[in-house]
Amino acid sequence: MSAEFTLRPAPSEVVRRDWRLPLVAAGVWTAALAGLYGTVTTGTLTALACLALVVAGLRWRRGLTAALATAAFGGMLGAGVTTVHVAARDHAGITALTETETSGEAELVLHTVPKASTRRPEMVTATARLRSFESEDVAVEGNWQVLLVGSGEEWLQVSSGQRITVPAVLREADSGRLTAAIVSARGPPELDGRPALAHRFAAHVRERLATAVDTVPQPEAGLIPALAVGDTSLMDAELAADFRSTGLVHLVVVSGYHLSLVVGAVLAVALALRAGPRARVLAGALAAAAIVVVAGPQPSVLRAAVMAGVTLLALAAGRPRAAMPALATAVLVVVLADPDMAAQAGFALSVAACVGLLLLAFRWAKPLEHRGWPQPVALAVTIPLATQVAVTPLLVGLGTGVSLVSVPVNLLAALVAAPVVMLSVGAAAAAVIWLPAGELVAQLAALPARWLIWLARTGAEIPGAMLPVPGGLWWGLAAAGALAAVIGLARVRALRRPLLAVLVAAGLGMIPACLLTGGPPSGWVVTMCDVGQGDALVLPAGDAVVVVDVGPEPAAVDACLEALEADRIALLVLSHFHIDHTAGIGGVLEGREVVAILAPPPGEAQYGFELVEERAGAVPVLEAVPGEVFEFGQTRLEVLGPPPELLSGTRSDPNNNSVTVRAEVAGTSVLLTGDVELEGQQALLRSGAALDVDVLKVPHHGSSFQVREFLEAADPAVALVGVGKGNEYGHPDPGPLAILEEEGALVFRTDEEGRITVVRNENRFEVTTGG
Known part of the structure; x- marks a missing residue:
């Protein structure tokens, strides 16, 4: 039968x-x-x-x-x-208040811990819920998602979950998010009650860990809290930039990698103790919840937590593990719970990296395993490659550039990544229980952390490590199509070796291009570096250069000066001491000779002044005096401002007292204006100084605080705007740009064109962008 x-x-x-x-x-x-x-x-x-x-x-x-x-x-x-x-x-009440930028008293509940802005460290930002707002004429109540912006050290003492009352101005938020308004604080917060228990626990863990790492030297002391709970507040800004440019940033942003290590370790301990399935699931769930509470509701944390929850439920039910449905469920739950996540780049990058891991890494590892590679070694090679391929279209679309060293750096980082993360998390856990134990574990974590620091710094210093690419949706789609075509062709056995040979040849061909290209073009007049939301300009000065402002980050201005092959700074001009013009000073000073610094009195911008004072060392700092002249070869600089009697009582005294310089570069005139606003521009008009120029650095990133007569008096052929993409200030304002275009100026913006270089050949200007 x-x-x-x-x-x-x-x-x-x-x-x-x-x-x-x-x-x-x-x-x-x-x-x-x-x-x-x-x-x-x-x-x-x-x-x-x-x-x-x-x-x-x-x-x-x-x-x-x-x-x-x-x-x-x-x-x-x-x-x-x-x-x-x-x-x-889009509630009518809150919309009316933001349109008129109403001042009043805001009652909020903080959703995240206030953190110093990466662009302007003197400012802090946090997401919050606006419960009520009361002005002289109107009062509204609700529960709106808002972005809180404040300044002052007192904000760094406020924890998430805290209810506060603060005098503030409501401003319009950018489109494409659920943020109903930007709440600009106009004073210190007044605390109302205590945060919930979970928020107090998170603050306690962070505080104990910060105390434990005091026994560890910098920069390891700042890196350990970032590795443990994603707290980058103690991390050196230059090192943080190096981690971003080398693709190691996922280690300092709590993600699925952290959750898998911690939850896996907890489950292993539970299994060793012969705990039953329910006990193991409970232990894993508690570990995941603790990480979410301490790290905060970051996009990668929420996605990973939901994935871990789905996996634990499957374990409890005795069902087989299914990674892709778990990832899909995580996206479903997170986006439906908070649709704002759909527009967050961090969430998209986190999901894309997981997709690359699930669909590509294990598939690519199999041929290596068939050739005798141990599975862990094969995966150590394919995981960084697969995740880099998956996130590249998004990085291109976002215009952040593509790191050419990310894959090898992550491959080398894998040698210590798991131990250093577990030791950092262990330091946090031990510090909560007994501080001396936390200090001991932190010192152990510092040893492998040094390897990560060396990798990040070395990788960032490699010429051409970050490949600048055009940004935008279509470029992102084109990158996705090109990568899909390459992956598809690689599946054809007959084409595999020729394709690999072409890719290797292209990679080797880029090495001399990265090493040998650079330097300013013939006829160079001025370069505006792309430093995000800030200013940094470079002018020729014989065998040296003049640098005007240094932007908010050392890495960005350093890369710009490297591209111009600038090793000697004849004069460093700091227009004023706001962080978006001064925080990058380390990128100018390190490895270069700086003869002198020209700056105004610090005024209210003490944080930036102290930063410059600390980093400048023995470099003399000269006070800007109107009428003073500096000459370097064919470049002549004349100081036009600030006025002898500094302006006071303006909207921003540091901005209006910016050092303003008129430069003549081989017969081409350039007006460098810092952030002068209405009163500063009017003072320049009254001074009788020659303001008509060939090239204008548009004041204050093209903000709305412009005097039409000033822009008309400048009457430039080329206008340059230093501005960060998607900045929270709404810069540049369309009004001033329209005035300049009406007068016949060609307007160029760093958020759209990247680095901008103006060249003059006889009577003709040429502007090159990108890079």
Whole structure:
């Protein structure tokens, strides 16, 4: 007797082949992202259109139609939930207050710990919920998501979950987010009650860890809290920039890597103690919850926590592990719980890295294993490569550049990554229980941390380590298409070796290009470096250069000076001491000769002044005096401002008392204005100084604080705007740019063009951008 039967695939294989959850997640994410840029009406129409597609899909349940209907179901959910949030964001009462920039008293509950801005360390930012706002004429109550911006050390003492009252101005927020307003604090916060227990616990852990690392030398002491709980407040700004440029930033942002290590270690201990399935799940869940509470609701943390939760539930139910459905579930839960996550770059990069890990890394490791490589070694090679491939289109689209050293640096970092993260987390846990134990573990963590620091600094110093690429949606899609084509061609056996040879040849060909290219072009007049939301300009000065302002980060201005092959600074001009003009000073001073610094009195900007004073060392600091002249070869500088009697009582005295310089570079005139605003520009007009120039550095990043007569008096052929992409200040304002264009000026912006270099050939100006 015989019987015929069909072998069914294992349950785990069935789960891995089921793409319904990823399709629903993709639909939710897409609809939520679209809804954030829309209105209640457009969101409702999107939900209805998706519903129609779902109904149509019920009639044809196969092929592309079924897949489209599945994604549409997610779109219906995403659009519906996002529309509800958008309705609250666009509430008429809060919108009217932001449009008029109303002043009053705000009552808020902090959602995250106030952190110093990476661009302007004297300022702190935090996300919060605005519960009420009261001015002389109107009062509103609600529960709006807002961005809080303040200044002063007292903000760094406030923990998340704290209810505060503060005098503030409400300003319009950028589109595409659920942020209803920017709350600009106009004084210190008044604390109201105590935070919840979970927030107090997180603050206690951070405080004890900060105390424990006091026994460790810098920069290791600043790196350990970042590795443990994502607290970068103690981390050196230059080192943080190196971690970003070399692709090691995922180690200092708590992510799935951290959760997998900690939860895995807890489960291993529970298993060794012969704990049952429920006890193991409970222990893992408590470990994951503790990390989320201490690290805060960062996008990567939330995504990883939900994935860990799904995995633990599967473990408790005795079901096979399914990574891709777990990732899809994480996206579903996180975006539906907070649609604002759909627009956060950190969340997108985190998910993309996971997709690369799941779809590419293990697949690419198999051929290496077949050739005798141990699996851990094979995965150590393929994981950084796969994740870099997955995130590259997003990095291109965001315009952040692509690190050419990320893969080898991460490969070498893997030697100590797991031990140093576990030791850092262990230092935090031990410090909470007994501080001397935390200090001892922190000292142990410092040993492998030095390897990471050396890798980051060495990788960042390699010429051409960061490849500047054009940003934007279409460039991101083009990068995705190119990478998909390369991966597809690599699957064809006959093309695999020729393709590998071409890629290796291209990589080797870039080495001399990175090492040999650089230096200013012939006829160079001025270069505006791309330093984000800040200013840094370079002018020729014989066998040296003149640098005017240094931007907010050392790495950015250092890279610009490297590209110009500037080793000697004849004069460093600091227009004023705000951080977006001074915090990058380390990138100018390190490895270069600086003859002198020219600056105004510090005024209110004491933080920047102290920073410069500390880093300048023996370099003489000269006070700017109107009428003073400096000459270097064919370059002549004349100081026009600040006035002898400094301006006071203005909207921003440091801005209006900026050092203003008129430069003549081989017959070409350049006006460098710092951040002078209305009063400063009017003082320059009254001074009778020659303001008409060929090239104008537009004051204050092109803000709205401009005097039309000043811009008309300058009447430049080329206008340069130093501004960061997506900055929170709304710079540049369209009004001043329109005035300049009306007068016939060509306007160039660093947020759109990157580094800008002006060259003069006889009577003709040439402007090159990018880099």
